[in-house]
Amino acid sequence: xxxxxxxxxxxxxxxxxxxxxxxxxxxxxxxxxxxxxxxxxxxxxxxxxxxxxxxxxxxxxxxxxxxxxxxxxxxxxxxxxxxxxxxxxxxxxxxxxxxxxxxxxxxxxxxxxxxxxxxxxxxxxxxxxxxxxxxxxxxxx
Numbered sequence: 001x002x003x004x005x006x007x008x009x010x011x012x013x014x015x016x017x018x019x020x021x022x023x024x025x026x027x028x029x030x031x032x033x034x035x036x037x038x039x040x041x042x043x044x045x046x047x048x049x050x051x052x053x054x055x056x057x058x059x060x061x062x063x064x065x066x067x068x069x070x071x072x073x074x075x076x077x078x079x080x081x082x083x084x085x086x087x088x089x090x091x092x093x094x095x096x097x098x099x100x101x102x103x104x105x106x107x108x109x110x111x112x113x114x115x116x117x118x119x120x121x122x123x124x125x126x127x128x129x130x131x132x133x134x135x136x137x138x139x140x141x
Contacts, residue, residue: 012125027041027045038091065127080115087108
């Protein structure tokens with residue numbers, strides 16, 4: 001499994017968001033089929049992404065992000081939260097079957113790597129670009 005390599009185009013120029021994004025990438029990169037603690041790493045990803053989503057959504061609300069864009073962004077977060085929980089359950093269920101477990105771990109890591117990189121590049125950049133137009137690139141940092 002390959003790791004996510006940070007792309008500077010994902011930078012939002014918001015210290016809080018960028019710090020949290022780097023931590024999310026670090027956690028995703030720790031998902032490894034050779035690691036005996038995969039489920040703990042998945043739980044860390046679930047927990048940390050929930051913190052990040054709460055912080056990001058609070059920032060959006062505090063700066064008056066448009067309601068339709070906020071709701072669409074929040075819906076993406078909610079969908080990922082549910083998907084992470086589903087994968088966590090699936091992985092824990094498959095632990096006894098090493099072949100299936102390894103396959104699902106690869107699928108999971110690929111999914112979250114694509115999801116986060118796409119979300120950073122598109123949805124989060126849309127918000128921070130909107131924020132910059134209002135002179136608040138570092139609001140909430």
